[in-house]
Amino acid sequence: MNFADAVRGRKILCCVGSGGVGKTTTAAALALRAAMDGKRTLVLTIDPARRLANSLGLKEMGNEETRIEPSLFAQAGLHPRGEMWAMMLDLKHTWDDLVRRQARSAEQAKAILENQLYQTLSTAMAGSIEYMAMEKVYEVYNSGRFELVVLDTPPTSNALDFLHAADRILDVLDNNAMRIVLGPMLRAGKFGFKLLAAPSGLVLRTLARFTGSDFLRDLAGFMMAFEGMYEGFKERAGKVKALLTSREAAFVLVTSPNPHTTQEALFFHQALHKDGIGTAAVIVNRVQRDPRRHGGPDNLPALKEALQLAQIKDTGSPLLSERLCQTLNEQATLADLDRREVERLHQALRGVPLFSVPRLRKDVHDLAGLWQIDRYLSGED
Amino acid sequence: MSGLLDRRLVVVTGKGGTGKSTLSAAIALASARRGKKTLVCEVVAKERVADFFGRPPSGTQIRELLPNLHSVHVRPREAMREYALMTIKYETLYKIAFENAAARYFLAAAPSLAEIVMLGKVWWHASREMERGRLRWDLVVLDAPATGHGLTFLSVPEVFLRLVQEGPLARDMRGMQSLLADPQRCGVCVVTLPEEMPANEAIELDRALRARNFPDGPLFLNGTFDSRFSPQELLQATRGGPLLAAAGEAADNHEARAQLSAQYEGVLREAVPRPLTRVPYLFERSFGVQAIDRVAHAIEGAL
Numbered sequence: 234m235n236f237a238d239a240v241r242g243r244k245i246l247c248c249v250g251s252g253g254v255g256k257t258t259t260a261a262a263l264a265l266r267a268a269m270d271g272k273r274t275l276v277l278t279i280d281p282a283r284r285l286a287n288s289l290g291l292k293e294m295g296n297e298e299t300r301i302e303p304s305l306f307a308q309a310g311l312h313p314r315g316e317m318w319a320m321m322l323d324l325k326h327t328w329d330d331l332v333r334r335q336a337r338s339a340e341q342a343k344a345i346l347e348n349q350l351y352q353t354l355s356t357a358m359a360g361s362i363e364y365m366a367m368e369k370v371y372e373v374y375n376s377g378r379f380e381l382v383v384l385d386t387p388p389t390s391n392a393l394d395f396l397h398a399a400d401r402i403l404d405v406l407d408n409n410a411m412r413i414v415l416g417p418m419l420r421a422g423k424f425g426f427k428l429l430a431a432p433s434g435l436v437l438r439t440l441a442r443f444t445g446s447d448f449l450r451d452l453a454g455f456m457m458a459f460e461g462m463y464e465g466f467k468e469r470a471g472k473v474k475a476l477l478t479s480r481e482a483a484f485v486l487v488t489s490p491n492p493h494t495t496q497e498a499l500f501f502h503q504a505l506h507k508d509g510i511g512t513a514a515v516i517v518n519r520v521q522r523d524p525r526r527h528g529g530p531d532n533l534p535a536l537k538e539a540l541q542l543a544q545i546k547d548t549g550s551p552l553l554s555e556r557l558c559q560t561l562n563e564q565a566t567l568a569d570l571d572r573r574e575v576e577r578l579h580q581a582l583r584g585v586p587l588f589s590v591p592r593l594r595k596d597v598h599d600l601a602g603l604w605q606i607d608r609y610l611s612g613e614d
Numbered sequence: 615m616s617g618l619l620d621r622r623l624v625v626v627t628g629k630g631g632t633g634k635s636t637l638s639a640a641i642a643l644a645s646a647r648r649g650k651k652t653l654v655c656e657v658v659a660k661e662r663v664a665d666f667f668g669r670p671p672s673g674t675q676i677r678e679l680l681p682n683l684h685s686v687h688v689r690p691r692e693a694m695r696e697y698a699l700m701t702i703k704y705e706t707l708y709k710i711a712f713e714n715a716a717a718r719y720f721l722a723a724a725p726s727l728a729e730i731v732m733l734g735k736v737w738w739h740a741s742r743e744m745e746r747g748r749l750r751w752d753l754v755v756l757d758a759p760a761t762g763h764g765l766t767f768l769s770v771p772e773v774f775l776r777l778v779q780e781g782p783l784a785r786d787m788r789g790m791q792s793l794l795a796d797p798q799r800c801g802v803c804v805v806t807l808p809e810e811m812p813a814n815e816a817i818e819l820d821r822a823l824r825a826r827n828f829p830d831g832p833l834f835l836n837g838t839f840d841s842r843f844s845p846q847e848l849l850q851a852t853r854g855g856p857l858l859a860a861a862g863e864a865a866d867n868h869e870a871r872a873q874l875s876a877q878y879e880g881v882l883r884e885a886v887p888r889p890l891t892r893v894p895y896l897f898e899r900s901f902g903v904q905a906i907d908r909v910a911h912a913i914e915g916a917l
Contacts, residue, residue, distance in 0.1 A: 524859075557858075561860060
C-alpha cells in the first residue's frame with residue numbers, strides 16, 4: 234500500500250506526534266504530494282519558529298492563505314497539476330475572529346477584546362493553540378476553497394491535550410461555574426450582573442489570599458463580558474470535534490525510531506482509539522539505512538584486504554581501515570536499533586499502514602527535499 | 615560571571631527532541647561529582663532522568679539517584695497542593711477552598727496557574743528550602759519544557775505580575791522573577807542539534823531569552839559528528855568497488871553528517887552570542903549512566 238491509498242477520500246489530514254520528529258516537514262510533504270496529484274491543497278502549520286516558512290522559502294505567512302509560487306516548483310523540477318497553499322496559524326487573530334463571530338453585538342466583542350485578562354488567557358492558556366488550530370481547520374474546511382487541508386499540530390505532549398483542548402478551555406468559560414465561584418462577588422441586577430468591590434464568602438476569601446483579590450475582580454469582569462456567549466462557543470467546538478473525528482478527517486502519526494518517541498506515538502494511538510478514532514497511517518522519519526545491505530566485508534581484516542585489492546593506501550592515524558570499520562559498525566548499530574524499533578511499532582500497531590522514510594543525507598528544506606520524502610512514501614524510491 | 619555550576623538554578627531549554635533531559639542529567643552529574651548537592655526538577659509530562667541512572671521514576675518525592683544527585687518529578691496537582699498549604703497552613707481550609715468542583719474551574723482560569731505552581735516549587739527548592747541551617751540544595755537543574763512552551767514557562771512570573779500585584783503568590787512571583795534575572799544565581803542554557811529546524815529555533819530562542827534578560831548559559835550543540843576522512847580518502851572509499859560499497863556508504867554518510875555539524879556550528883556561532891559546546895553523537899539508544907557520563911565529560915569545559 235502506498236500512502237495515498239491509506240488516506241484516500243479524506244479531506245483533512247492531522248499530523249500528530251511528539252516534538253522534533255519532523256511533523257512540519259511531513260505535513261508539507263503530504264500537501265505537496267496532493268498538489269502534485271491535482272488537488273488544491275492547504276497546509277496549516279502552527280509555529281513560532283516559522284519552520285514551514287523556512288522550508289518553503291516563504292518570508293511571511295500570517296493568518297493568510299499564501300500560494301506557493303509556481304516558479305518555486307519549476308526550480309525544483311516539479312509540475313503540480315493542483316495548487317499548494319500554506320498558512321501559519323496566528324493564535325491571537327484566530328481567537329479574536331472567533332470572539333467577533335460569536336459575540337451577540339459589536340459592543341460585546343469590543344468589551345471582550347479589550348479585556349486585559351482575555352488578552353492573557355487567549356494566548357497563554359494551556360491548550361489554546363490546539364483549540365485554535367482545530368478551529369482554523371474547521372473554518373478553512375467549511376470555506377470549501379480547498380480539496381485537502383493538512384494540519385501540522387503543535388508538539389502536544391499527548392493526544393488527550395489535543396483532542397480535549399477545547400473542552401478544557403470551554404470549562405473555564407462556563408458561566409455556570411463562574412456563578413458558583415464568583416457568585417459572592419456578583420449581584421444579579423436589572424441589567425445582568427453587577428460587580429462588588431471585595432470578595433466575600435469563605436471559598437472566595439481563601440482563594441483571594443492565594444492570588445490576591447485583583448485577579449478575582451478581573452476574572453469576574455471578564456466573565457461578565459463573556460455572558461451569554463458560552464453556549465455558542467460550546468456548540469461550535471462540538472462541531473469542530475465532530476468534523477475531526479468523522480471519516481472526512483484522518484490522523485497520521487508521525488514519529489522517529491527513537492524509543493521515547495515511538496512510545497509517545499503508541500500512547501497517542503491509544504488515546505485516539507479511546508475517542509473512537511482510528512490511526513490512518515504511521516510515518517517513521519529518519520530511519521537509518523543499513524550500509525551492510527550492499528554486502529561486502531564488515532570486519533577489520535576483510536576491510537584491510539578490500540583496501541589492498543582496490544589499491545587504496547591504508548594510512549593515517551587511526552588507519553583508514555580502522556576508521557572505516559568503526560564507521561561501518563556505528564551505522565550498522567544504528568540501523569539495527571532503528572529496525573528493532575520500527576518492528577516493535579509495527580507489531581503494536583497491527584493493521585495500521587506504516588511508512589519508513591530513511592534518514593536523508595541532507596536536511597529537507599525545500600520542495601525538492603519534500604518531493605524526495607513523497608517518493609519514499611509512495612514506494613517509488 | 616560565575617561558572618554555571620556555581621549558580622543556584624540552571625535552566626535547560628531547547629526544541630523538543632534535542633536532548634534537554636540528557637544535558638540536564640549530565641550537568642547534574644558533573645555538579646554532583648564536584649560534591650555539590652544537586653537536584654534535577656523535571657516538569658514535563660513524563661520523567662526520564664531517573665531512568666538514565668537505572669533507577670525507577672522518582673515521582674513527586676525527591677529520590678537519590680547517585681551520591682549528591684537527586685531528582686524529582688514536578689506535577690501541577692501535587693505542586694499546587696504543597697504550594698497552597700505553604701500559604702494557607704490549614705489542611706481543612708485548603709480542602710474547602712481548593713478541592714471542590716467550582717475551585718477547579720477557578721484554578722483552570724487563573725493564567726498558567728499550573729506553570730506558576732510548578733515554577734514556584736522549583737524556585738522554592740533553589741532558594742528557600744533549608745536543611746540544618748543552610749540551603750538544602752547547592753544546585754537545582756530545571757529540565758524545562760520545549761521551546762515555545764519553555765519560554766512561556768519562564769515568563770510566567772512576568773505575565774502573572776502584570777495581572778496581579780498583591781497577595782502571597784505575587785510576592786513569591788517577584789522572588790522567582792528576581793532569581794530568573796540574576797546572572798549570579800541563575801543560568802539559562804539552550805540545547806540544539808546540527809539540523810536546520812532545531813538550529814533556527816535555537817537562534818530565535820536565544821534572541822527571545824536575551825530580550826527578556828534571562829542570564830545567558832552555554833549553547834550545547836548536541837549530536838555532532840567529527841570529520842574522520844579526508845576528501846581523497848572519501849573519494850577512494852566510495853569508488854572502491856563492490857567490496858567497499860558498505861564501508862564507502864557508511865563513510866559518506868558520516869562525512870555528510872560531519873559536514874552538517876560544521877555548517878550549523880558556524881551558523882550558530884555567528885548568530886548566537888553564547889559560548890558553544892559540541893556534544894558528540896552517542897551511538898547508543900538506551901541511555902545509561904555511561905552515556906550520561908560521556909556527555910558530562912564533553913561539557914566539562916562549559917561548566
